[in-house]
Amino acid sequence: MNRKKKAALSGALALALGLGACASGTPQSDADVTLRYWLWDSSQLPGYRQCAENFQADNPDIFISMEQYGWDDYWTQLTAALVAENAPDVFTNHTSRFGRYATLDQLLDLSDYIERDDYDLTQFQEGLPELWKTESGSGQLGIPKDWDTVGLFYNEEMVEEAGYTEEDLWELEWNPEDGGTYEEFLAAMTIDANGVHGNEPGFDSNNVVTYGIGYNEAGSGYGQVQWSPYPLSNGWDYADENPWGRVFNYDDPNFQESIEWWQSLIGKGYMPSLAIASSGIGTLESFGAGAYATLIEGSWNMSNVASRATFDLDVAPTPIGPSGQRASVMNGLADSIWVGTGHPEEAWKWVSYMGSTECQDIIAQEAVVFPAISSSTELAIPAFEELGFNAEAFSIHLDEETTVTSPVVDRWAQLDSIMNPAMAAVIAGQSDVSSLTDANNQVNDMMARDRDD
Incomplete structure (x- = not known):
C-alpha cells in the first residue's frame, strides 16, 4: 500500500475503538489454508455456515474462519485491518463503501478468474454485477450475494x-x-x-x-x-x-x-x-x-x-x-477479495462458491435476504411467505422494472x-x-x- 493511500485509510479510522467479533470455528488440523471471511449480518450466519461446511467437505484443504461484527464495528475493524495490512481474505462489501476501497486499490480484480473459469455473471439479477465494476468498466471487484428493495x-x-x-x-x-x-x-x-x-x-x-x-x-x-x-x-x-x-x-x-x-x-x-x-x-x-x-x-x-x-x-x-x-x-451486497490476500486462488474458489446456486439456494431457504441469483430468488419468495409476508411486494419492482440501483461513488x-x-x-x-x-x-x-x- 502506498503512503498516500495508507494515510487515507488511517484518516477514516480516527477516533475508532477496537471492538469484539463473533467468530465461527477453529481451523481444521488437516487444512492447508485458512481463509478469514467477514460479514456483519448475524441473521445470515447460519446460512453461510452451512455453505462453509459444504464447501469444506469438497475442499478439505481449505478452512473458512468466519467472523461477524455489528454494522458500525464491522467498518471500523475492516478499516483498521486494511491500514495494518492484515485484512480478511474475503469480506462482505457494501455499495456505499465499495467506491472508496476500489480507488484505494484494496480489492482484487476478479476478471481473469471469471474469464478463466467461464464464471457466469448472467445468472444474477440484471444490474447487480455492474455495481461492482471499476470506474473504467474493465475490472470486476465483487461477486453479488443478494439484492434488496x-x-x-x-x-x-x-x-x-x-x-x-x-x-x-x-x-x-x-x-x-x-x-x-x-x-x-x-x-x-x-x-x-x-x-x-x-x-x-x-x-x-x-x-x-x-x-x-x-x-x-x-x-x-x-x-x-x-x-x-x-x-x-x-x-x-x-x-x-x-x-x-x-x-x-x-x-x-x-x-x-x-x-x-x-x-x-x-x-x-x-x-x-x-x-x-x-x-x-x-x-x-x-x-x-x-x-x-x-x-x-x-x-x-x-x-x-x-x-x-x-x-x-x-x-x-x-x-x-x-x-x-x-x-x-x-441495493445489493457482494463478496470481495482483499488485494493483499496470500491465498488468491483459494479465496476465489470460496467467493465463486458463495456465488453458486448451491450456496444461494441455501440462503434462499433461510428467508433472510433475496439471493442475487435469479433462480434462487424464486426459491426465497415462498420461504418468505411462510413467515407471513407477501414477498412479491419487493419483487414487483423487478417485474415492473421500477428499480433504481444504489449510487456508487468513491x-x-x-x-x-x-x-x-x-x-x-x-x-x-x-x-x-x-x-x-x-x-x-x-x-x-x-x-x-x-x-x-
Missing part, C-alpha cells in the same frame, strides 16, 4: 379497522400537491390521544399516539428507507450516471418538491418530528409496539420486523408516483458529510427545501475536485 410494512389490524384492504394498499398513489390516496391512507392510520384519526374532525396533530408512518432519520443523501420511493417515482435520479456518477441532482425541482411534501407530513401529524424519530428508540421497536402504523423498510429486515411485532403484519409495495410508476432503490463519506446536516435541517423545519440547492452545489464541487486531494 423497500416496501411498506403495515399493521393488518389497524389497516382493517381503518377500512382498507390489502388490494387497496397495492394501488395507493401519491403526488406532491395533495399526497393523493397515499396521504389519505396515512391520515386514516394516524390516531391521536383521544382516539381520533387523522382524517376525522377534531384530530389533534400535536398529541398523536400512533403515527401513520415512521422513519428513523432524515436520510442524508441516500434516503433508502426514508424518502427515496417518492422522488424516484417523480422522475428524479441521484446522479448523472451510476455507478461512478460525478454530478448529483439534489437541486432538481422534482426532488425538492418530493422532500417538501414528505416533510409536510410532520406538520399534519401523520409522521413524527425528526426529534422523536431519532430519539434513540428504533423504528422497528416503535412499529412493533404500535407507535407507527406503517413503515418503509427494506426486504433484508423482514425477519427482524416480524420478530418485534406483537400483531399480524404484512408488506405492500411503495406507492405509485407522478411518473405513473412506483419506485425503489435496489467519495460517499464526503457526500454524506454535506447532505446529512443539510437534509436534517430541512426535515427538522430549520431550513427551507431550497437550501438543498446550495448543498448540491457543495457536493458537485467536491466531486469535481482532484480525487487525490
